[in-house]
Amino acid sequence: MCDFSSLGLADWLVKQCKQMGINKPTPVQEHCMPPILDGRDCMGCAKTGSGKTAAFVLPVVQKLSEDPYGIFCLVLTPTRELAYQIAEQFRVFGKPLGLKDCIVVGGMDMVSQALELSKQPHVVVATPGRLADHIRSSNTFSMSRIQFLIMDEADRLLEQGCTDFTKDLETILAILPAKRQTLLFSATLTDTLHDLKSIAMNRPFFWESKSDTRTVEELDQRYILTPEKVKDAYLVHLIQKFTDEHDDWSIIVFVNTCKDCQILTMMMREFNFPTISLHSMMKQKQRFANLAMFKASVFKLLIATDVASRGLDIPTVQVVINHNTPGLPKIYIHRVGRTARAGRNGVSITLVTQYDIHLVQSIEAENKTKLKEYPVVEKDVLKILTQVNVTRRQCEIKLESTDFDEKKETNKRKQLILEGKDPDLEAKRKAELEKIRSQKKKFKQNIHETIEKQKRGQLKKKIMKRKQKKKAGPTSA
Numbered sequence: 001m002c003d004f005s006s007l008g009l010a011d012w013l014v015k016q017c018k019q020m021g022i023n024k025p026t027p028v029q030e031h032c033m034p035p036i037l038d039g040r041d042c043m044g045c046a047k048t049g050s051g052k053t054a055a056f057v058l059p060v061v062q063k064l065s066e067d068p069y070g071i072f073c074l075v076l077t078p079t080r081e082l083a084y085q086i087a088e089q090f091r092v093f094g095k096p097l098g099l100k101d102c103i104v105v106g107g108m109d110m111v112s113q114a115l116e117l118s119k120q121p122h123v124v125v126a127t128p129g130r131l132a133d134h135i136r137s138s139n140t141f142s143m144s145r146i147q148f149l150i151m152d153e154a155d156r157l158l159e160q161g162c163t164d165f166t167k168d169l170e171t172i173l174a175i176l177p178a179k180r181q182t183l184l185f186s187a188t189l190t191d192t193l194h195d196l197k198s199i200a201m202n203r204p205f206f207w208e209s210k211s212d213t214r215t216v217e218e219l220d221q222r223y224i225l226t227p228e229k230v231k232d233a234y235l236v237h238l239i240q241k242f243t244d245e246h247d248d249w250s251i252i253v254f255v256n257t258c259k260d261c262q263i264l265t266m267m268m269r270e271f272n273f274p275t276i277s278l279h280s281m282m283k284q285k286q287r288f289a290n291l292a293m294f295k296a297s298v299f300k301l302l303i304a305t306d307v308a309s310r311g312l313d314i315p316t317v318q319v320v321i322n323h324n325t326p327g328l329p330k331i332y333i334h335r336v337g338r339t340a341r342a343g344r345n346g347v348s349i350t351l352v353t354q355y356d357i358h359l360v361q362s363i364e365a366e367n368k369t370k371l372k373e374y375p376v377v378e379k380d381v382l383k384i385l386t387q388v389n390v391t392r393r394q395c396e397i398k399l400e401s402t403d404f405d406e407k408k409e410t411n412k413r414k415q416l417i418l419e420g421k422d423p424d425l426e427a428k429r430k431a432e433l434e435k436i437r438s439q440k441k442k443f444k445q446n447i448h449e450t451i452e453k454q455k456r457g458q459l460k461k462k463i464m465k466r467k468q469k470k471k472a473g474p475t476s477a
């Protein structure tokens, strides 16, 4: 049987693992740790909750113990909460070394971060945007000697989603030494493999867990087909059911937008569920505080946007509910991966409207798993439908009376200013683009109509000809 010692891990680290209840390596640890200890670049793709963090933290801590200096390792991650979680793992495993870490994320005081960076911590865990800001604005630290660059949720860091990290990554990569070990991990690496290979150039070792499915077996994946207007009633019904049936429960509900997150949180509180929210429009300190309270089970229900969909490790979560069907299978994998972690059981329930059926089909095809219908007594849902919808409307009105939408607009403007753009000019440019787009659409429509007209004209002509031929009677050949 494989154990940590046989993988090359030092005795003091094996002891450290034991103290954390980690006795036997998971497959991703078993396969990725030896090549990392051997000095190779590594790309590890394994399912959610399979211990990828320790697979890179343990070898780095071991290497650090052999030659300790700062800054030894840089970890990049897409979300601020995940940065704190990873830093904590470094702190725990590296305790006997007196490992010093520094967390560099947006929404927190930049001056104190700069000060910390200047003290040359062993490990820096950062989100790309804030680290790039530090690089552009100060010269109080150097990363020219780092031994390890780690990109956790590497595919997210490279994809050009709503938060595009590519420019910031360029700034960061430019100051890193070419001679380094690069470690890339995610549960969904495969579609960005090509881009990743250009970052991990040192004979990268690639390991992917072999499995028929991309989600864990311990996860019971369900769906409920519902009209849009009944969704919230289903949600309230489901949460009430879990509260009634389990003493100890913990649920994450994923929603599409910050506004929806806010409204659903208000609604769930109206129904007396101990609810807390997490989304990108909240102050960072509040985000951390809310997550801590959810982790400590002070609040049992977390309503969150996709800021919480990757990496967060909260073992008590038994259920994940998708209030909207995720648009991409990848997003689905990470969201439902917040439950059924490290061999535990869990349930995911996706609320599906008639317009989302094709999304479910692509999720099923990509993950090679069929979602089963979650049985619900419809009569019970319909009983609460009016009450739920009235409550929603009241919450919407309440939210409208606050400055939520204004804040959203202000945040957008702030973001543009940070990106070095003029918000008014951008708005003008957007309006012009919109005008051009609609002109193009009109133009296309006109062409389409003209072609259709011509086709109809030709068809008419053909019919006329045929009729004339018929009238003229059969002709001899």
Ligand SMILES: Nc1ncnc2c1ncn2[C@@H]1O[C@H](COP(=O)(O)OP(=O)(O)OP(=O)(O)O)[C@@H](O)[C@H]1O
Residues within 6 Å of the ligand: 021, 022, 023, 024, 025, 026, 029, 046, 047, 048, 049, 050, 051, 052, 053, 054, 186, 187, 310, 311, 312, 313, 315, 337, 341, 342
């Ligand atoms: N060898 C092990 N044995 C038992 N538990 C482990 C082992 N390694 C890690 N764990 C635990 O498993 C849980 C999940 O690990 P981790 O957060 O690293 O998952 P992950 O693969 O990074 O998931 P995700 O893709 O969602 O980020 C953690 O609570 C961690 O402490």
